[in-house]
Amino acid sequence: MTGTLYGIGVGPGDPELITLKGYRLLQSVPVIAWPAPLEGESMAHRIAAPHLPEGRIEIPIRMPISTDRFPVEGVYDQAAEDLGAHLSAGRDVAVLCEGDPFVYGSFMYLFGRMADRFPIRVVPGISSLTAGAAALGAPLAAQNDVLSVIPAPLPEEELERRLANADAAVIIKVGRHIDKLRRVLDRLGLADTARYIEYATMENQAVLPFAEAAQGKAPYFSLVLVHRRGEAWR
């Protein structure tokens, strides 16, 4: 009997924002893996730590973390092999995923390598998008708004074109792109109403008018909310 690979969304930061289902599975799965930097603490592991029982097989998947880079192929190849060995031996494996595994998550790289060979189940998690809206106290999208989720690493012209067409937008991965984003929001006349949030639901959460956000570099875990059509709920 092959084991099942679970991609478990552990939520945006507050350990209480994991689902009952994710929590339950973490109590029973014999092997628990998570993405981690080459040195130091894994965000996904830190979020889930209060829920992890002792005595499990633990597999940190270590890789160089850079804000905009895409997967380190060799690392995921090796991880797929390591996790696959447990699955082939009949052991279920849980992979801890910040936010939701399928919303810009690195879990997709394991999924792409393993879905043909093993049963995979994804347990959705609270993404930073909705956690950010909750922290701001502002609906993300209303009625027939088109909601656009726009990664800040896009080229400046594309960022502007995308934002110009959005009813409601969340700009993600702001990080070192904040000055580029500021120029775009200025040109579109949105800089005064945009709202900025970093580390949503974590202890160091900050919520600011965009005009007051840092220059030069923001944390990778930051986002900006824009409502172009005003606020339909008011």
Next chain:
Amino acid sequence: MTGTLYGIGVGPGDPELITLKGYRLLQSVPVIAWPAPLEGESMAHRIAAPHLPEGRIEIPIRMPISTDRFPVEGVYDQAAEDLGAHLSAGRDVAVLCEGDPFVYGSFMYLFGRMADRFPIRVVPGISSLTAGAAALGAPLAAQNDVLSVIPAPLPEEELERRLANADAAVIIKVGRHIDKLRRVLDRLGLADTARYIEYATMENQAVLPFAEAAQGKAPYFSLVLVHRRGEAWR
């Protein structure tokens, strides 16, 4: 001391997809309200029912439910008054919200009426968007994709323009707009790769290639996933 109004995301359908935080609050709040049709069962209440303790003050907010219509002003005015009376008397109130309160949710109408007068906290929930992706077994968005959430009630031309510009898209509120959506997807050459899901995570969940979805009318709780740029994780 004024009570706090909690908007609690109860998730997309599976009662286990509520957060630990939402669950905990439901155990302690003395007044619980939820949106409901004029007759019959409330979806939000049905999802949360296994978690609701006995002996609470229960307030169904009944209104005519139509698939595309926006709020019945008088109903929300009255609800804001009713819930406000409990808050003014110092009682916390929880409003059950399908999915996430701030993702196309009706909670925003209470929020808009009450945020100036009472403390409000939103507990994010799993939205049908991520639950749908998990049920399909397909990432919602990857890398620097722009993710567009597009309501199907939009006019046909706008629907087409929005979809033509999307990297990855989720079309929501499909319901009686499915034939219009089919025409648009056909014209864009996306009908063969689009995937359809209804009642994500509920007992009657169905996942189909879009080509096999019903003609004429789909359930309101259905959505369609499109990846225009292929699948970056493969």
